[in-house]
Structure formats: structure tokens, C-alpha cells
Amino acid sequence: MAEHNIPExxxxxxxxxxxxxxxxxxxxxxxDVQEPVSNENYATVASxxxxxxxxxxxxxxxxxxxxxxxxxxxxxxxxxxxxxxxxVESRDEELALLESYDSGLPITQAKGQARRAAENFxxxxxxxxxQEDNAFKVPGRQINYVNRKPIGVAGLIxxxxxxxxxxxxxxxxAIATGNTVVMKPAxxxxxxxxxxxxxxREAGLPDGVFNLIFGSGSVAGDYxxxxxxxxxxxxxxxxxxxxxISTAAAPQFKSLSLELGGKSxxxxxxxxxxxxxxxATVFGVFSLNGERCTAGSRVLVQREIYDDxxxxxxxxxxxxxxxxxxxxxxxxxxxVHPNHFDKVMSYIEIGKTEGRLLAGGGRAEGFPxxxxxxxxxxxxxxxxxxxxxEEIFGPVVAITPFDTDEEALQLANDTxxxxxxxxxxxxxxxxxxxxxxxxxxxxxxxxNNVRDLRTxxxxxxxxxxxxxxxxRSVDFYTTQQSIQITLNEAHSPRFGADDAAKIxx
Numbered sequence: 001m002a003e004h005n006i007p008e009x010x011x012x013x014x015x016x017x018x019x020x021x022x023x024x025x026x027x028x029x030x031x032d033v034q035e036p037v038s039n040e041n042y043a044t045v046a047s048x049x050x051x052x053x054x055x056x057x058x059x060x061x062x063x064x065x066x067x068x069x070x071x072x073x074x075x076x077x078x079x080x081x082x083x084x085x086x087x088v089e090s091r092d093e094e095l096a097l098l099e100s101y102d103s104g105l106p107i108t109q110a111k112g113q114a115r116r117a118a119e120n121f122x123x124x125x126x127x128x129x130x131q132e133d134n135a136f137k138v139p140g141r142q143i144n145y146v147n148r149k150p151i152g153v154a155g156l157i158x159x160x161x162x163x164x165x166x167x168x169x170x171x172x173x174a175i176a177t178g179n180t181v182v183m184k185p186a187x188x189x190x191x192x193x194x195x196x197x198x199x200x201r202e203a204g205l206p207d208g209v210f211n212l213i214f215g216s217g218s219v220a221g222d223y224x225x226x227x228x229x230x231x232x233x234x235x236x237x238x239x240x241x242x243x244x245i246s247t248a249a250a251p252q253f254k255s256l257s258l259e260l261g262g263k264s265x266x267x268x269x270x271x272x273x274x275x276x277x278x279x280a281t282v283f284g285v286f287s288l289n290g291e292r293c294t295a296g297s298r299v300l301v302q303r304e305i306y307d308d309x310x311x312x313x314x315x316x317x318x319x320x321x322x323x324x325x326x327x328x329x330x331x332x333x334x335x336v337h338p339n340h341f342d343k344v345m346s347y348i349e350i351g352k353t354e355g356r357l358l359a360g361g362g363r364a365e366g367f368p369x370x371x372x373x374x375x376x377x378x379x380x381x382x383x384x385x386x387x388x389x390e391e392i393f394g395p396v397v398a399i400t401p402f403d404t405d406e407e408a409l410q411l412a413n414d415t416x417x418x419x420x421x422x423x424x425x426x427x428x429x430x431x432x433x434x435x436x437x438x439x440x441x442x443x444x445x446x447x448n449n450v451r452d453l454r455t456x457x458x459x460x461x462x463x464x465x466x467x468x469x470x471x472r473s474v475d476f477y478t479t480q481q482s483i484q485i486t487l488n489e490a491h492s493p494r495f496g497a498d499d500a501a502k503i504x505x
Contacts, residue, residue: 004037005107005326007097014045014190016052016214017197019059020207025052031216033190036104036334037324037370045190048215050223053182056211057229060153060180063208070150070178074128081125081176083203088118088168091199095192099164100325102191104334104371107326109288117168123453124176124473131474141488147481150178151255154232154477155224157217157245160186160336161291161393167193170234173473175209182211182230184221186237188337190214217241225249232477235259236293238391239417239462246465257466257476259293259458261391262419264440265412266296267402270305272424273446278309280448282316284422286375289332290395291340293463294420294442294449298381298388299399300411306401310379313399314358317375320395322364332364332395334371341371344394347387351378354385355398383414391417405434413439419459420449441467 014033015022024030029047034040048056064070069077088095095114100107133146156170163185174181185193193212200210213220217237225233225248232255235245239260249256266281268274284296301309323330335341348361360376373395381388381398388398402408412421421440425431435443441459444450451457456467468476 004324005097005101007094007101010042010101011191011194012043014043014194014214016046016048016056017194017210017212018052018056019063019211020201022197023055025049026055027051031187031214033102033187034337035101036336039338039370043191045187045214048184048213048220050219052213052215053220053223053227056182056213057153057224057227059208060182060211061229063206064150064152064180067180067206067208069175069180069206069209072178074131077176077178078125078129080204081121081128081172084199084205085118085121085125087199087202088114088121091195092118095164095195097326098192098195099162100333102189103160103163103336104289104325105162106289106323106330106333108328108330110325113162113165117165120165120168120172120453124172127470127474128176131471133480142484142486144482144484147483148474148478149481151231151477151479152179153230154179154181154234155227155230156181156183157221157224157233157235157237158183158185159236160188161288161293163189164192164195166236167196169468170236171196171210173468174232174234174477175205177474177477179232179477180209180211182213182224184213184215184224187214187216188340222248225254226252228252231255233257234468234476242464255476257458257468258464259468260419260462260464261393261417262293262295262459262463263298263389263391263415263417264294264296264420264422265298265300265438266422267300267408267412267424267434268302268305268309269408269423269425269427269430270302271426273426274305274309276446277424278312278316280422280424282313282320284448285397286317286320286332286395289335290344290373290375291336291393295393296420296422297392297397298411298415299397300402300408301399302408303401303403310358310377310399313397314377314379317359317377317397320375322367322372322374332373332375334367335373335394336371338371340393341373344373344392344396347390347392347394348373348376348396351376351381351385351387351396351398354387355379355381360395383411389415405430409434409437416462417459418461419463420444422448
């Protein structure tokens with residue numbers, strides 16, 4: 001077995017970053033953070049209390065109102081974002097090591113996330129320069145145009161599954177459009193977030209534009225969501241927390257973007273390219289350790305190919321390389337935290353009463369410690385089963401047969417979630433019509449999860465609220481002010497003018 005690779009110069013204490021300075025919590029509060037291979041504490045982290053959130057928000061508010069960032073030309077902001085992208089790309093190896101160490105992601109997949117993070121900044125750096133808004137002219141009478149403005153302080157609350165990339169996905173459009181931010185990363189995976197201050201400083205981002213706080217969702221996150229000086233909240237995480245945030249933000253009419261859970265179907269018809277479908281469906285549920293919101297965790301297979309496909313799927317799952325996150329040969333690493341490991345294992349026990357276990361079913365062989373789960377396959381799962389309905393967020397798949405297109409559609413839509421879906425068929429008409437009828441924010445046809453940053457990202461039902469990606473992100477992080485100017489007589493009705501004195505010219 002390869003040796004566990006511990007990053008060099010690993011910090012033992014992580015601090016907030018507020019108004020250009022690393023600081024501890026005012027009352028000295030901290031929490032411990034563990035790495036997922038040994039589950040041993042490797043650092044203490046400053047734990048934000050309401051007074052620390054107040055400091056961070058005040059810094060961001062002052063930078064927005066009095067700093068240069070919100071009034072800079074788009075081209076000037078674009079230059080800074082391009083520098084950020086260059087720096088992130090240049091630190092790809094270091095980022096990937098930290099991410100893999102902190103989250104348990106296989107190192108090869110962590111490298112992909114670092115490159116994606118750079119691309120997010122590059123994309124929005126280009127978009128804000130090429131951005132155009134509507135202008136309408138009524139010849140000789142009126143001109144109407146859109147004046148787009150940044151909103152203010154954005155509260156960004158990010159998840160633990162692909163932390164650095166998810167942070168970049170929110171940070172890039174928020175600051176590109178001229179806002180300032182307070183970001184709270186997930187408490188399970190704080191490590192890579194402490195790289196942002198150094199990256200931003202090197203790129204020339206003014207102090208106060210980016211503020212970083214660590215802490216629990218119930219204290220720091222809740223207070224940030226309710227803060228009267230934070231008009232925008234973007235959250236990625238589970239649906240129950242999203243519902244809590246929605247309720248907390250409603251009285252202040254905040255702009256919300258909630259990217260929540262999923263139980264996405266991968267539908268495989270008999271006429272599909274079965275080898276390609278097998279590759280994609282196995283990858284779709286087991287990549288990123290199964291800890292991905294868009295995982296195709298329900299595989300629906302047409303009955304005439306069902307037995308062969310299920311057997312091949314189970315065989316592939318048994319051969320997946322489970323190993324140390326730092327080993328380049330590893331395909332599935334360690335789950336992020338013992339609490340999450342326990343949750344996934346409890347679902348596997350439930351699954352043993354709800355489906356036919358064909359692979360995995362417990363702790364990965366050869367790993368008596370750490371959060372290692374063997375890639376697990378359940379077949380013949382009924383739609384009322386909990387492992388069919390509920391998000392497990394781990395390397396566990398439920399496979400279910402169907403006979404007709406109508407039954408496949410009913411099964412695909414039969415959960416409270418609606419984030420992603422995957423359809424495998426060689427029938428072009430069926431592919432499009434089926435995709436249109438699926439209740440989900442995104443559908444991939446004959447493809448695994450390949451993202452185009454120009455397209456809207458988000459879900460329906462319990463999978464979220466709002467869309468980000470491309471112009472939708474720019475729309476979310478800006479207010480669009482409609483300006484009308486009359487070029488001719490105003491022609492206003494003259495209420496009360498008949499008996500009133502005229503104005504002397």
C-alpha cells in the first residue's frame with residue numbers, strides 16, 4: 001500500500017481573515033478539525049461567534065461603500081480575476097494535496113477541482129467585460145436602458161465535498177460583479193480556504209472585499225444569513241439546511257440561491273451504447289467518493305438488458321480501487337468525517353432489507369480504520385425504499401428495472417429531489433422528449449456530468465432555488481435598474497390644472 005502523503009507546512013491553527021488580517025475569534029473560541037484517513041485532529045480552527053460575524057460584515061460593508069472595488073471599471077476587475085486564475089493554476093499541486101488531505105478525495109480528482117477553480121475565475125473575468133444589457137429606443141420619444149449595479153455584501157456558505165472548487169464557483173461571480181463577500185466554509189474541510197487570502201492579496205484584490213470566517217452552521221452560518229447588512233445569500237448543502245436558511249432569510253426579503261441535495265436518476269434504455277452507459281453510470285455514482293450532489297445514485301435499467309447490465313455494474317464496483325486519498329491509483333478514497341461515515345453505513349444496513357446486495361455492503365476490505373466504505377450496489381430496489389428516495393451522499397447505488405418509457409419517467413420523477421438526470425438511448429426523439437419530461441434542473445443525454453460554465457446550474461423541488469452559471473450568476477449578484485428618459489414632450493395628464501394659476505415662464 002502507498003504511504004499516506006501529508007502536505008508540507010501543514011498549519012496547526014486556522015484563523016478568520018477580516019479586513020486584510022488573520023484574526024482569532026474575539027472570545028478565543030475554537031474547534032478541532034480531523035483528517036479523514038486516521039480521524040485524528042490535525043488543527044484547531046477559530047470558531048466565529050456573532051460578534052466575529054459582525055466584524056466581517058462591517059469590513060465587507062465598508063469596502064463596498066468606501067473602497068474602490070464596487071466602482072471599478074469591469075476591465076479593471078477582470079484583470080484582477082485573471083491574475084487570481086493564473087495563481088490558482090500555478091498552485092494546482094499544492095491545492096490538490098491540501099484538498100485531498102482534508103476531504104479524503106482521491107488526489108487525481110482533487111487536481112481536477114483545482115483546475116476547475118481557476119477556470120471559474122477566468123470565465124467570469126471574461127464575462128463581465130463582454131456583458132451587455134438591453135437598451136430600447138422609441139424613435140424621437142424615449143430611450144429605456146438597464147443599469148446593472150452590484151448589490152452589496154454577499155454571504156457565501158459552501159459545502160465540504162469539493163470545497164475549493166465550490167468556493168471559487170461562488171467567489172468568482174460575486175466579486176467579479178463588484179460585490180464584497182463574507183464566506184463561511186464547511187467546518188469539516190476548512191484547510192484549502194486559508195489559501196484564498198494569500199491568492200487574493202497577490203492578485204491585488206483590495207482589503208475588505210474578501211472576508212473569511214470559520215464556524216458552525218448553527219451559530220456563524222445562521223447569524224450570517226440573518227444579518228441585516230447581508231442582502232445576498234448563496235448556499236450549497238443539504239435540503240433541510242436550505243429550508244432553514246430560506247425561512248431565516250424570508251423576513252428580510254434577501255436574494256437567495258440554494259443549491260441543495262439530489263437523488264438523480266440515470267436512465268439506461270435497451271438501445272443505449274451499453275459500454276459507454278456502464279462507464280458513465282459507474283463513474284457517476286462512485287467518483288468524488290459518491291459525495292456529490294449530482295451523483296446518479298439511482299440507476300434505472302430497461303428490463304431486457306437489466307440482468308446483464310446489473311451483473312457488469314456489480315463487477316465493476318467490486319474492482320474499484322479503494323485506497324489512500326494521496327495515492328494516484330485510488331478511485332474511491334475516505335469519506336470526509338466519522339459522522340458522515342456512520343450515516344452512510346446506516347443507509348447500507350437499511351439497504352440490505354430493501355434490495356439485493358451485489359457488491360460492497362460495509363467497510364472497505366483492508367481498511368480497519370478511517371472512513372472507508374466499499375463501493376456498494378443494491379439491485380431490484382423498489383421505489384418506496386429509503387435507499388431509492390433519500391440522499392445517501394456516499395458510494396452507494398440503487399438499481400431498479402423498468403419496462404416502458406412511461407414507467408421509466410414515473411420512476412425518474414418519483415422523489416422529492418430534482419437536481420440532475422442522465423439518459424442513455426440512441427433514439428434521438430426519445431432522448432429529447434424524455435429529457436423535457438423529467439423534473440430536474442439539468443439533464444445530460446448520453447453523457448456523464450460535463451459542465452459548461454455558460455449554462456444554468458440548479459435544481460427544482462427539494463433540490464434548490466434559483467440558478468447560477470453564466471449570465472444567471474451575473475443576474476443573481478447584481479440588481480438591474482431600469483432607466484427611462486423622455487426625448488420629447490412628457491404628455492402628462494394635467495390633473496388639477498384647469499383653475500390653477502399658470503407658472504410664469
